[in-house]
Amino acid sequence: MIRLISARIDSSALRANLVELKRRAGGARVIAVTKANAYGHGLVAVAMSLNAADAFGVARIEEAATLRAAGIEQPIVVLEGVFNAGQLAEAARLQLELVVHEPEQIALLEEFRGTYRFGLWLKVDTGMNRLGFRPEAFAAAWARLKALPTPPQILRVMTHLACADESGSARNDEQLQRVTPLVRALDAELSIANSAALLAMPATHAQWVRPGLALYGVSPFVGQEGAALGLKPVMTLMSTVLAVRKVRSGEYVGYGASWSAKRDSLVAIVAGGYGDGLLRSIPSGAPIMIGGRTAPIVGRVSMDMIAVDVTDLPPVQPGDKAQLWGGALPVERLAAAAGTIPYELLCGVSQRVPIELV
Ligand SMILES: Cc1ncc(COP(=O)(O)O)c(C=O)c1O
Structure with missing residues (x-):
């Protein structure tokens, strides 16, 4: 069939970008961000090409279900978490990891009586004011997750930078300074970096990085193209x-x-x-x-x-x-x-x- 228009996805470029990003992240594990249909590249096609990803990151549980239905076995992190008991049960069935950013999400976990032990990421809002617990509310939220009736398989910390594409911005340092003491006290694994932070701010690498755009070979920086960063357009x-x-x-x-x-x-x-x-x-x-x-x-x-x-x-x-x-x-x-x-x-x-x- 002749196709008037099609999106060609170069799986070898995708894999090469993952290798390059892993190298630049210096040993941090990679959550390959594949939300929004893998940034338009095709969720399943992309995930199938990325055997080497340590985990996948999606925004919503439906995206995670699509990945599991396609046979993807790596950990899947739901970046917005779940919002009712039905979704939580579904997340358990699909063996997902959840981001927890709202007190109601902790309450749902407290009521959960299933045996599945979730991997959980407690999200701290270090300044972006989008999702997450404020630093002063963090310890109490952490303690509640520690005390869940079905204890988490692992409890980690996540935050997100508002200005990662401006590597000189003082806001990045402020955000880092807010998260560092929290994780030091807990000895927990941490994830901060999106593509821009991964590429430009080694101080943000921590244990897990979360690149999306760069995986697809595209630069997150205005005025700079992916090729200049050693990436291949996918x-x-x-x-x-x-x-x-x-x-x-x-x-x-x-x-x-x-x-x-x-x-x-x-x-x-x-x-x-x-x-x-x-x-x-x-x-x-x-x-x-x-x-x-x-x-x-x-x-x-x-x-x-x-x-x-x-x-x-x-x-x-x-x-x-x-x-x-x-x-x-x-x-x-x-x-x-x-x-x-x-x-x-x-x-x-x-x-x-x-x-x-x-
Ligand atoms: C929480 C979170 N982490 C990571 C990413 C990946 O960002 P990027 O595509 O800039 O690497 C996103 C995307 O918006 C996100 O919302």
Whole structure:
């Protein structure tokens, strides 16, 4: 079957990135973060490729269930934890590890009468003010988890940095200073680092790191691409030229007539629009690749198509392959052109885009 658009997932690049991140994390174990359909890369395809991950991190229990149904046996950490007794029973059945960030979650564990001994991560809010117990409430929460009727298999500590992509920010030091005394007193294992912290702040490595974006070969730092960090892009979003048309100088292209030709132009219509995850905010001038050369998108992104000015390219024909990102056109570049972050573009790849593991 001919596919107009597909996301090619390079499993060897994925594995190489894991090796590189393990090396950079200097012995810390890796929770490979695969939430949001593995940042659009396909949850099961990614997990199957990552035998060497020490654990997987997902946001929600449904994602963990998908991994278990696919036969994934590594530990799975549910980063948002569970919210009712039914979910807790399901988490026990699936043998999951849970993040605990709310008093109600401790109450659920206190009422749990099953035999499964959870691996638990008590989350401390060291400043981000998203999830977690404040440092002053931490010791009491820890004591309650220690005293559970079904004792945890292991109790560890987690926190998350608000500004890890700004490695010079004083906020990172403040957050570290809030968590360090807590874990010192408990002699517990700790996880702090996302991709940015793993790559730029060795002081955050602790016993477990939690990279997401970098695993997919993409840089978490504005103005720096994954390749410069020794990472290989995993997703190539491939598409196809549907039509090529001559547009006369002064004529316009697409909805709202937002772009008009300044010269007689050749415009390729390429499959891929906001129905596939290409943000409508991607402006005229943002790059895509056809036949190994970059060319600017022109006019508005529509649901199924974009238009590309190929006047300066060697002849382009319907059926030619186009690359929306990946390979020589890193997703970081399109994200910068669209005024967003690569996370948003990757996670946005929609369900109708087939994933091809290569
Ligand atoms: C708690 C937690 N840990 C780790 C990650 C992975 O972050 P990144 O993709 O920046 O490595 C995330 C993602 O947002 C997260 O929410």
